[in-house]
Amino acid sequence: MSSPLPDSANPFAPRPTPARRLEGAVSWIFRIATYFVLACGLSIFATIFWKGSATVFRAEFPFVNTAFFTQAPETLYVFEWQGEKREMGDKEFRVFREAEAAKAAAEGRPAPVIRADSYAHSAGGIFPNVVGTVLLVVGSMTIALTLGVCAAIYLSEYARDTAAVRLIRLAILNLAGVPSIVFGLFGFGMFVIFFDWNVSLLAGWFTLAFMVLPVIITASEESLKAVPKGFREGSLALGATKWQTIRKNVLPYALPGILTSSILGIARVAGETAPIMFTAAFVISDRLPWQVEKFSDMFFQGVMALPYHIYVVSSKIPQNEYTERMQYGTAFVFLFTVGLIALTSILLRNKLRGRYKW
Amino acid sequence: MDSTATASVPRSRPLATPPASSAGAERGATLIDIKDLDFYYGAKQALFDINLQIPDKRVTAFIGPSGCGKSTLLRCLNRMNDLIDGTSVKRGAIKIRNVDIYGRDVDPIELRKRVGMVFQKSNPFPKSIYENITYGLRIQGVKNKTRLDEVVEKSLRGAALWDEVKDRLHESGLGLSGGQQQRLCIARTIAVEPEVILMDEPCSALDPIATAKVEELIHELKKQFTIIIVTHSMQQAARCSDQTAFFYMGKLIEFDATHNIFMNPKNPQTEAYVSGRFG
Ligand SMILES: Nc1ncnc2c1ncn2[C@@H]1O[C@H](COP(=O)(O)OP(=O)(O)OP(=O)(O)O)[C@@H](O)[C@H]1O
Numbered sequence: 001m002s003s004p005l006p007d008s009a010n011p012f013a014p015r016p017t018p019a020r021r022l023e024g025a026v027s028w029i030f031r032i033a034t035y036f037v038l039a040c041g042l043s044i045f046a047t048i049f050w051k052g053s054a055t056v057f058r059a060e061f062p063f064v065n066t067a068f069f070t071q072a073p074e075t076l077y078v079f080e081w082q083g084e085k086r087e088m089g090d091k092e093f094r095v096f097r098e099a100e101a102a103k104a105a106a107e108g109r110p111a112p113v114i115r116a117d118s119y120a121h122s123a124g125g126i127f128p129n130v131v132g133t134v135l136l137v138v139g140s141m142t143i144a145l146t147l148g149v150c151a152a153i154y155l156s157e158y159a160r161d162t163a164a165v166r167l168i169r170l171a172i173l174n175l176a177g178v179p180s181i182v183f184g185l186f187g188f189g190m191f192v193i194f195f196d197w198n199v200s201l202l203a204g205w206f207t208l209a210f211m212v213l214p215v216i217i218t219a220s221e222e223s224l225k226a227v228p229k230g231f232r233e234g235s236l237a238l239g240a241t242k243w244q245t246i247r248k249n250v251l252p253y254a255l256p257g258i259l260t261s262s263i264l265g266i267a268r269v270a271g272e273t274a275p276i277m278f279t280a281a282f283v284i285s286d287r288l289p290w291q292v293e294k295f296s297d298m299f300f301q302g303v304m305a306l307p308y309h310i311y312v313v314s315s316k317i318p319q320n321e322y323t324e325r326m327q328y329g330t331a332f333v334f335l336f337t338v339g340l341i342a343l344t345s346i347l348l349r350n351k352l353r354g355r356y357k358w
Numbered sequence: 359m360d361s362t363a364t365a366s367v368p369r370s371r372p373l374a375t376p377p378a379s380s381a382g383a384e385r386g387a388t389l390i391d392i393k394d395l396d397f398y399y400g401a402k403q404a405l406f407d408i409n410l411q412i413p414d415k416r417v418t419a420f421i422g423p424s425g426c427g428k429s430t431l432l433r434c435l436n437r438m439n440d441l442i443d444g445t446s447v448k449r450g451a452i453k454i455r456n457v458d459i460y461g462r463d464v465d466p467i468e469l470r471k472r473v474g475m476v477f478q479k480s481n482p483f484p485k486s487i488y489e490n491i492t493y494g495l496r497i498q499g500v501k502n503k504t505r506l507d508e509v510v511e512k513s514l515r516g517a518a519l520w521d522e523v524k525d526r527l528h529e530s531g532l533g534l535s536g537g538q539q540q541r542l543c544i545a546r547t548i549a550v551e552p553e554v555i556l557m558d559e560p561c562s563a564l565d566p567i568a569t570a571k572v573e574e575l576i577h578e579l580k581k582q583f584t585i586i587i588v589t590h591s592m593q594q595a596a597r598c599s600d601q602t603a604f605f606y607m608g609k610l611i612e613f614d615a616t617h618n619i620f621m622n623p624k625n626p627q628t629e630a631y632v633s634g635r636f637g
């Protein structure tokens with residue numbers, strides 16, 4: 001054995017080598033980068049929450065601004081009246097003006113001239129926008145999931161690895177990178193003009209569905225591929241047909257993965273403005289989607305939608321304190337809605353995943 | 359010897375005669391007749407001119423060094439190889455009860471109902487034990503609860519698993535031990551009452567005790583089923599098979615009663631292999 005070390009010598013004492021110093025620096029760079037991202041994200045959420053909650057919540061019962069959730073957007077009128085500053089929505093303002101005119105006529109005075117500043121979209125609420133977004137999401141996700149899961153099943157279970165199939169995969173991958181405005185223009189050309197559906201719910205559904213389709217196909221295919229081969233072989237060896245095998249012994253296990261991908265899909269479908277701008281979104285509509293003469297008309301009219309509304313109130317209208325309330329209120333509700341949908345999907349996925357584990 | 363009969367096989371002829379008459383069939387008579395079989399993975403030939411007669415209600419073992427084509431031949435017998443792109447039987451035929459299973463009037467789905475398979479890696483489905491066993495029957499459209507219950511009990515008893523799992527039929531099959539999982543797979547296979555059970559190294563992932571249980575089970579099962587087992591364990595082949603086929607590089611080298619293969623092999627290659635000098 002080598003000579004014994006003196007008691008005081010610690011062979012494990014830290015030594016200031018370059019590698020040691022780099023170790024410390026590197027870990028700090030990673031840490032700072034992470035916290036920087038976190039800080040950006042948090043400040044966005046905090047701003048929207050802070051400014052939005054002023055519009056959405058109320059100090060008194062029922063603590064939420066019910067008008068904001070139940071009414072359609074209206075023009076806001078701001079004016080001086082008998083030395084007092086008044087704010088009124090379009091409908092209220094008309095009633096007020098007529099009442100004043102009638103009062104003046106009764107007293108034999110000329111009708112008063114009310115000089116009001118008007119601010120578009122700054123009164124009322126966003127009920128039709130929420131409705132429109134929900135309709136767009138539900139419809140387009142139904143189309144995208146149906147088509148996407150079928151295509152994924154074909155690609156992963158039926159198709160052989162031929163040049164044509166590889167080309168299809170490449171095309172799908174590329175499609176995922178196409179900017180959403182291009183999908184919007186495609187939808188406009190295809191559905192609005194060529195199919196003559198006009199600006200309508202139906203055109204929006206298909207445009208949005210095509211936009212998320214690549215994501216859903218790719219993710220579904222991956223979830224299907226993740227199901228062990230042994231389950232398929234075991235099922236086939238018992239005399240099941242291919243489709244029986246897929247339906248009973250592959251698809252159920254792939255479902256949690258497919259749902260995960262559809263969460264991403266939902267967030268995208270709900271949030272994108274460009275694809276619906278030319279195909280489905282109305283700046284303002286005085287009817288709710290179901291207020292139609294016959295049911296089928298519902299699909300052939302445009303809707304108001306949250307992201308497009310945010311776009312309109314923040315870029316089409318001169319900025320002012322009144323419109324700002326709507327902007328942040330809408331953004332707040334929008335984030336909340338998307339969050340809620342995502343949460344539901346996550347809960348559903350966890351429930352399914354607990355059921356099938358291997 | 360039976361080749362003249364094939365031409366007149368009617369289209370709808372079942373792959374197996376009903377149990378009543380099969381009980382009367384002579385035990386040990388040829389059930390599976392493999393003739394001049396050449397099998398290819400794409401351009402690569404994996405089996406060369408295989409000739410083999412496998413008797414009814416007996417255990418036949420396939421042995422040989424890794425890559426010699428045991429699994430390939432086994433998977434030919436229930437056409438699992440159809441699932442792999444580019445595979446083909448280029449020459450020869452496999453007849454089960456005189457029906458060419460690669461003939462045009464054979465549906466591989468029907469074939470696999472009669473020729474079940476237990477895999478090397480036990481593959482219970484991530485469903486309850488009950489659902490695992492009834493899977494094959496439900497696929498066939500059986501819905502009757504009493505019938506299904508009966509089959510579950512019978513199959514689990516048949517696979518010597520009933521006593522261990524009878525209180526947890528509705529728990530996941532994946533909660534069982536490795537050996538139990540493999541017996542569950544056997545139970546699942548016998549639930550559809552096949553005629554032949556193919557086993558590809560069913561014990562390779564099991565400990566000696568679990569292996570002994572499966573071997574015991576094989577002994578019981580051969581009263582009812584024709585069993586073909588691929589194994590890398592000479593002892594296992596010696597213990598549980600009636601006859602043994604030795605393969606080397608895609609060729610059948612020797613096929614004889616197990617006793618002869620191990621005690622008195624005719625071919626020097628067989629002798630070298632079973633005495634442990636290669637492979
Ligand atoms: N899917 C496949 N595609 C191409 N070649 C294959 C495929 N499966 C097997 N082979 C080849 O066929 C030959 C026989 O393989 P097989 O799996 O039948 O061997 P085995 O005797 O079962 O071996 P082991 O004891 O290792 O399981 C091998 O050379 C193997 O490489």
Ligand SMILES: [Mg+2]
Nearest residue numbers: 428429430558
């Ligand atoms: Mg093998």
